[in-house]
Amino acid sequence: MNKKNLREEIVLxxxxxxxxxxxxxxxxxxxxxxxxxxxxxxxxxxxxxxGDIEPLLNSESLYKCLTxxxxxxxxxxxxxxxxxxxxxxxxxxxxxxANRMTPNDVPAFxxxxxxxxxxxxxxxxxxx
Amino acid sequence: MQRIGVFVCWCGxxxxxxxxxxxxxxxxxxxxxxxxxxxxxYMCSQAGQNMIIDAVKEHNLTGIVVCSCSPRMHEATFRKTxxxxxxxxxMVEIANIRExxxxxxxxxPIGTEKAIILGKAAVAKVNLNTPLTPGESPVTKRALVIGGxxxxxxxxxxxxxxxxPVDIVETKPTIGGKMAQLDKTFPTLDCAxxxxxxxxxDVAQHDKIRIFSYSEVTEVKGFVGNFDVTIKKKxxxxxxxxxxxCGDCVDKCPMKKNPNEFNMGMDNRSAIYIPFAQAVPxxxxxxxxxxxxxxxxxxGLCSKVCGxxxxxxxxKDQFIEEKYGAIVVATGFNPISMDKFDEYAYSQxxxxxxxxxxxxxxxxxxxxxxxxxxxxxxKHPHKIVFVQCVGSRCASCAEKGKEYCSKICxxxxxxxAMLTRDKYPDxxxxxxxxxxxxxxxxxxxxxxxxxxxxxxxxxxxMVGKITPEGDVLKVQASDLISNKQLHIDAxxxxxxxxxxxxxxxxxxxxxxxxxxxxxxxxxxxHPKLRPVESPTAGVFLSGACQGPxxxxxxxxxxxxxxxxxxxxxxxxxxxGNPCVASSNEMMCNGCSSCERVCPYGAITYTDKEFRMPDRxxxxxxxxxxxxxxxxxxxxxxxxxxxxxxxxxxxANNQIMAEVxxxxx
Numbered sequence: 001m002n003k004k005n006l007r008e009e010i011v012l013x014x015x016x017x018x019x020x021x022x023x024x025x026x027x028x029x030x031x032x033x034x035x036x037x038x039x040x041x042x043x044x045x046x047x048x049x050x051g052d053i054e055p056l057l058n059s060e061s062l063y064k065c066l067t068x069x070x071x072x073x074x075x076x077x078x079x080x081x082x083x084x085x086x087x088x089x090x091x092x093x094x095x096x097x098a099n100r101m102t103p104n105d106v107p108a109f110x111x112x113x114x115x116x117x118x119x120x121x122x123x124x125x126x127x128x
Numbered sequence: 129m130q131r132i133g134v135f136v137c138w139c140g141x142x143x144x145x146x147x148x149x150x151x152x153x154x155x156x157x158x159x160x161x162x163x164x165x166x167x168x169x170y171m172c173s174q175a176g177q178n179m180i181i182d183a184v185k186e187h188n189l190t191g192i193v194v195c196s197c198s199p200r201m202h203e204a205t206f207r208k209t210x211x212x213x214x215x216x217x218x219m220v221e222i223a224n225i226r227e228x229x230x231x232x233x234x235x236x237p238i239g240t241e242k243a244i245i246l247g248k249a250a251v252a253k254v255n256l257n258t259p260l261t262p263g264e265s266p267v268t269k270r271a272l273v274i275g276g277x278x279x280x281x282x283x284x285x286x287x288x289x290x291x292x293p294v295d296i297v298e299t300k301p302t303i304g305g306k307m308a309q310l311d312k313t314f315p316t317l318d319c320a321x322x323x324x325x326x327x328x329x330d331v332a333q334h335d336k337i338r339i340f341s342y343s344e345v346t347e348v349k350g351f352v353g354n355f356d357v358t359i360k361k362k363x364x365x366x367x368x369x370x371x372x373x374c375g376d377c378v379d380k381c382p383m384k385k386n387p388n389e390f391n392m393g394m395d396n397r398s399a400i401y402i403p404f405a406q407a408v409p410x411x412x413x414x415x416x417x418x419x420x421x422x423x424x425x426x427x428g429l430c431s432k433v434c435g436x437x438x439x440x441x442x443x444k445d446q447f448i449e450e451k452y453g454a455i456v457v458a459t460g461f462n463p464i465s466m467d468k469f470d471e472y473a474y475s476q477x478x479x480x481x482x483x484x485x486x487x488x489x490x491x492x493x494x495x496x497x498x499x500x501x502x503x504x505x506x507k508h509p510h511k512i513v514f515v516q517c518v519g520s521r522c523a524s525c526a527e528k529g530k531e532y533c534s535k536i537c538x539x540x541x542x543x544x545a546m547l548t549r550d551k552y553p554d555x556x557x558x559x560x561x562x563x564x565x566x567x568x569x570x571x572x573x574x575x576x577x578x579x580x581x582x583x584x585x586x587x588x589x590m591v592g593k594i595t596p597e598g599d600v601l602k603v604q605a606s607d608l609i610s611n612k613q614l615h616i617d618a619x620x621x622x623x624x625x626x627x628x629x630x631x632x633x634x635x636x637x638x639x640x641x642x643x644x645x646x647x648x649x650x651x652x653x654h655p656k657l658r659p660v661e662s663p664t665a666g667v668f669l670s671g672a673c674q675g676p677x678x679x680x681x682x683x684x685x686x687x688x689x690x691x692x693x694x695x696x697x698x699x700x701x702x703x704g705n706p707c708v709a710s711s712n713e714m715m716c717n718g719c720s721s722c723e724r725v726c727p728y729g730a731i732t733y734t735d736k737e738f739r740m741p742d743r744x745x746x747x748x749x750x751x752x753x754x755x756x757x758x759x760x761x762x763x764x765x766x767x768x769x770x771x772x773x774x775x776x777x778x779a780n781n782q783i784m785a786e787v788x789x790x791x792x
Contacts, residue, residue, distance in 0.1 A: 020523070022521060022562060023562070023608070024517070024521075024562040024589070024590040025562075025588070025589035025590050025605075025606045025608040026589075026590035026591070026592055027592075028589070028592070028606035028608070028613070029589055029590050029591055029592025029593070029604060029605040029606040029613075030471065030592030030593050030604070031592065031606075034606065034613045035613060040606065040611070040613075042606065042608060043611075070592075070593075074471055074592065075524060076517075076521060076522040076523065076524060076525060076529065076590075077521075077522075077523045077524055078523055078524030
């Protein structure tokens, strides 16, 4: 898939328009996972917009996003960075065999305090 | 039968680029009534206008069709041309082949075809045009200025200096507005009070200016040159003519715990108060909600100490009716509420303040006598974070902020940062910005001085969140240039809140039938060419009620509005618009539909005697239109079920002829 098609696919899947970004950086400013990330939310938006998506697909940053939606809530322009990150993540794990999680991995995570919802959401995020 | 001349304008390449103007002229020559048809590069130029005048004389024209730009642009020009040629100005029709044709089409054949159709419609209409003569109405030579901030003050002074009486209506107990609350003004750092209060005194002493403070406009009737306005003077329970402003009552009043609006609620005032030392008029006002005498009938101390006997607990709201020729709106702005910006903890911490509050904190007449102290514990802050664009440029959060740029924040934040560093060099100052916008005379130089000479840290990136922890404010933000997350323990955070029009503007616009945009800023008659006039005749705009503005811009706009008002009040009579509705009494069935839809109250019903065909007399209820009030909107012609209402210059048969010509 070429660069332009990939950008369009991701934008379509995310349902948001990265062109609306005014580069204020409030998404990164508000992000609780910032320090874990190689590419920060505001960079994500810019890289998707310019079609520079390959480095994102190969970056661990995709899995560091907590999907807490703080950036979505606070973005003054309605760009909703978390939705773009989710869309890029789906591009990565929808490739054959790219699952980040299998049912075998689950028991290791489970203890009394783990909410079921967490497992459901992890499966949604990390499997095809 | 009319003898019509058609003049097709190229508008350089604006029209000629997508419309074959020669083909249009040729095609329209064949239309009924057309005896002459031509094209020219710029019809509105002197040469173009002379061409029309010559053609009228040479071909004995009785009507003119100009195929050119929108009638909003040059209809008046060509009507004057017609008058110069000896024709009635209302025998001119404009076919808009620019905005509605050449600018919206890309291909020549389509553009040309549409231009011909529009031209045919105009020709069909002119065939039915009749000469119209406008009526005249007198002008009341007095102006009303609504709002007593710097905008209203400047407008009132300029109008009064030209010799016309002016009334200022101000809702607060004193004039002065927001500027009176400021400490210093950018970019020259003059003290706001030093340059404003002399102007306030000028207003008070001017023999042509009356101030209605603590008052509101409650009703506006009439039209340009003849407005009837009702002003409510709210009861302040103090006789303005007796009060000397000595302040004895203020000192003695026992009810001292009321938030002081003038200091943004950062300290308290008594129930009877004078907003600030230089207030104009310097007269005390009783806050009826806080005074125990007014609430419970107990106390009366102020009355006892008042040497002038000015206190009057029985005072009632007073309604004053006055006539005006022109009305200037100068209702100004307010910072938006910060309550919904949870991420900035404004409601959680006293040390997160707005810029206007910061202004009061640094003002010598403010709650701290000008010492920069934290509201929570009165300590001197050593680390201050300024956050720009809070609520401005906020497209996705209509319930929280505003989509527009508030324009003044970049400059006042630079001022605050610079002054803080100047006065307290031991303070670290951070400014978080998205863009620094400093287009103004000496503005960018000012901002650069803050960075280069005063060592203010400007950081590109919006603050993400602020969390109060102990006695510090944890500020988390992303530095986008060095791509690093910053965590700053600030002592004080200052939010540059977006500004919005005053809440009184919307109901006022309804009273004035003046239009507003979706943000409740008043709309100007033309964004470039008529920036200080409202589309409603006789209503003018001054200051931030029309859009965010700094002081230099406000003062220049205030002067511009004044000059427009003076131009209006200089006239003894106004020429009206002859394109008004009229009712055919023989067809009117007295149903009142037109009266109900008329937005201007121009239609009344009267009982009239009519001679009937059988020689009897019958009394019938019929509509009549006041041509001075009618604005020619045409609502009544549409509402009238019997077709009795018609609009001169836009008669039903003329519009049908246009439709026929288009559909042919």
